[in-house]
Amino acid sequence: MGHSKQIRILLLNEMEKLERTLFRLEQGFELQFRLGPTLQGKAVTVYTNYPLPGEAFNREKFRSLEWENPTEREDDSDKYCKLNLQQAGSFQYYFLQGNEKSGGGYIVVDPILRVGADNHVLPLDCVTLQTFLAKCMGPFDEWESRLMVAKESGYNMIHFTPLQTLGLSRSCYSLADQLELNPDFSRPNKKYTWTDVGQLVQKLKKEWNMLCITDVVYNHTVHSKSNLGGYFSKDSTLGIFPSRCSQSSRAI
Numbered sequence: 001m002g003h004s005k006q007i008r009i010l011l012l013n014e015m016e017k018l019e020r021t022l023f024r025l026e027q028g029f030e031l032q033f034r035l036g037p038t039l040q041g042k043a044v045t046v047y048t049n050y051p052l053p054g055e056a057f058n059r060e061k062f063r064s065l066e067w068e069n070p071t072e073r074e075d076d077s078d079k080y081c082k083l084n085l086q087q088a089g090s091f092q093y094y095f096l097q098g099n100e101k102s103g104g105g106y107i108v109v110d111p112i113l114r115v116g117a118d119n120h121v122l123p124l125d126c127v128t129l130q131t132f133l134a135k136c137m138g139p140f141d142e143w144e145s146r147l148m149v150a151k152e153s154g155y156n157m158i159h160f161t162p163l164q165t166l167g168l169s170r171s172c173y174s175l176a177d178q179l180e181l182n183p184d185f186s187r188p189n190k191k192y193t194w195t196d197v198g199q200l201v202q203k204l205k206k207e208w209n210m211l212c213i214t215d216v217v218y219n220h221t222v223h224s225k226s227n228l229g230g231y232f233s234k235d236s237t238l239g240i241f242p243s244r245c246s247q248s249s250r251a252i
Contacts, residue, residue, distance in 0.1 A: 005030050009080075010107075012046070012095055014038035018105030025085055025109050032080040033065065039097070040076045048093040050083050050107075057089060085109050115156070115209040122156060122211065129157040129213075133172055140185040140192040143200065151208050158204065160214040163197065173217050 006029050013036035025031060033046050047062040065081035088111035094104030113122040130150045137143055150158060161172040165180045186192050204210040 007032060009034055011036040012039055012044065012103060014042075014097065014102055016103040018103070021105060023105065023107045025107055027085055027088060027109055027112055029085045029109075031083045031085055031107065033082070033093070033095075034080045035076045039102075042097055044095050044097055044102070046081050046093060046095045048083065048091060050085075050091040050093075051087065053086070057087070059092070062092075062094075088112070113211060115205055115211060117206055122209075127157050128155050129159050130155045131159040131161070134161045134163050134182065135166060135170065135172060135184065137185075139187050140196060140200075141187070141190070144203075147204070147210075151204075151210060156210050158210060158212045160212060162215050162217055173215070175217055178217075 006026075008025055008029055009032045010023065011034055016036075035042075035044060046065045048065060049057070049059055049062050051057045051061075052063070065083070067079050067081050069079045071078045088109045090106060090108050092104065092106050095102055110124055113124065113127075114120065115122050130153075132147070132150075137146060147158060162175060163182055163185075164175045165177040165182050166172070166184075167174040167176040181192065181194055181197065183191075201212045204212060
């Protein structure tokens with residue numbers, strides 16, 4: 001006998017802003033939006049940026065959800081609209097009362113982590129993580145022996161500080177090049193690439209039952225001609241500039 005789908009209900013109430021409230025859900029759940037007492041009998045439309053099946057996620061693209069009324073009662077007590085949660089991530093919803101925004105919030109759908117040759121699930125509550133400062137790990141061909149200590153100590157996830165080329169300050173989070181692997185990991189007669197890193201990550205996942213994560217750094221790229229003339233010139237949205245982010249001008 002198959003498992004029945006689990007349903008979670010989120011009641012919508014007039015002028016209830018829940019942007020600071022965490023609604024944590026699992027993939028496979030059905031989320032139902034239902035009208036609370038303050039919205040019964042009113043014309044309400046729910047919008048979300050959770051994508052349709054097969055569509056790529058776009059944080060700026062919202063769609064309306066259709067109401068379902070399984071009992072066909074004249075009141076709104078049984079009416080709901082739903083999302084079948086199959087994609088992990090953070091998603092937004094809001095609802096209108098007529099043409100006026102009346103509330104909203106966010107939902108977080110947990111990822112499903114899998115490890116091992118049999119691809120078994122690693123529950124999120126069982127993650128034990130150790131951080132490695134990438135700049136202190138030495139040549140790439142020595143990493144495996146250093147990471148073995150974490151494996152034998154019972155950790156199942158490795159957090160690497162950014163692996164890209166660092167700036168003159170040598171700060172772990174000051175990147176001189178967003179796209180290049182730190183040359184400090186190579187030897188004079190051997191240059192290592194992102195492909196080598198990927199192969200190690202896969203070995204840790206399949207053979208050691210360990211996952212790897214790292215940081216994405218958007219706010220600390222070294223000011224240099226190579227950066228300004230490279231990827232920043234191709235896509236200005238990769239950086240924060242006073243002309244585009246006036247609210248951040250004081251911080252910049």
